[in-house]
Amino acid sequence: MSALIEAKGLSKSYGSHKALDNVDFTVERGRVVGLVGPNGAGKTTILNAILGLTSFDGELTVLGLKPNENRHQIMQKVSFISDVAILPKWLVVENAIEYVNEVHPNFNKEKALKFLSKTKIPMKAKVKTLSKGMVAQLHLALVMAIDAELLVLDEPTLGLDILYRKNFYNQLLSDFFNEDRSILVTTHQIEEIENLLTDLIFVKDGKIILNDSMETVSQNYAEVMVGKEQVEAAKALNPIIERDVFGRKVFLFEGADREALEALGEIHSPSVADIFVAKMEEI
Secondary structure, three states: OOEEEEEEEEEEEEOOEEEEEEEEEEEEOOOEEEEEOOOOOOHHHHHHHHOOOOOOEEEEEEOOEOOOOOHHHHOOOEEEEOOHHHOOOOOEHHHHHHHHHHHOOOEOHHHHHHHHOOOOOOOOOEHHHOOHHHHHHHHHHHHHOEOOOEEEEEOOOOOOOHHHHHHHHHHHHHHOOOOOOEEEEEOOOHHHHOOOOOEEEEEEOOEEEEEEEHHHHHHHEEEEEEOHHHHHHHHOOOOOEEEEEOOEEEEEEEOOOHHHHHOOOOEEOOOHHHHHHHHHHOO
16 A cells, blocks of 8 residues: 545535635655645644544544554654744753654664764753754654655745755655655645655645645646736736736646647746645635
């Protein structure tokens, strides 16, 4: 079985509010999936359902198991990183290593120590004395030393400077990711990781409005900058969004005929951030 996560008709309501509305998606092995949406779109609810932290309607399996019935077994093969601020401030680094070594059956203490040896983190330091970047490194060392099949990341680099963010993702790809493991990541800094992604999921108002491989996304979306004389012809092709750049119009198209677009001007591949803005503003 290649799928690590399978969701069919996944729904969650809080009173009259539908946090998730009949969502379907799959995460296969060997994929890096970006789960992107504005605040309140349903991303956290999806993650909580996967981690067995909330009830839901519909069908959801993680590693072939049901999160609401088999959370203990699932969490032996799933690792999770959220904002690093969740680590207790009083925790001593060496004690954190020992604690996880005692409670997690798939933790490799030697691997964690090897990772930390490449950092400037003192083993006897408390978390409260570490910079946020160092706390991220500690958290990453704990997680990557677990023999997990799925890594779930929820805004893992929030508040870190660009050097720590780059190093964080580089370490994930070099020391964790392989063809048998997958990463599911939510982030508002999508422009920094779009080159790492294999798949992209957009969530809006509890619904999935885009769910494709990055290869398909690059084929389906195109951006064209046109002069004034081509504006009406561009609009006739039903762009999903337009914007002004240096006195010219830039149109973003979904599924448009490439030959027709070439007649308007030079075609460019839009960034994931540009596609995201367009899809969020689309009626």
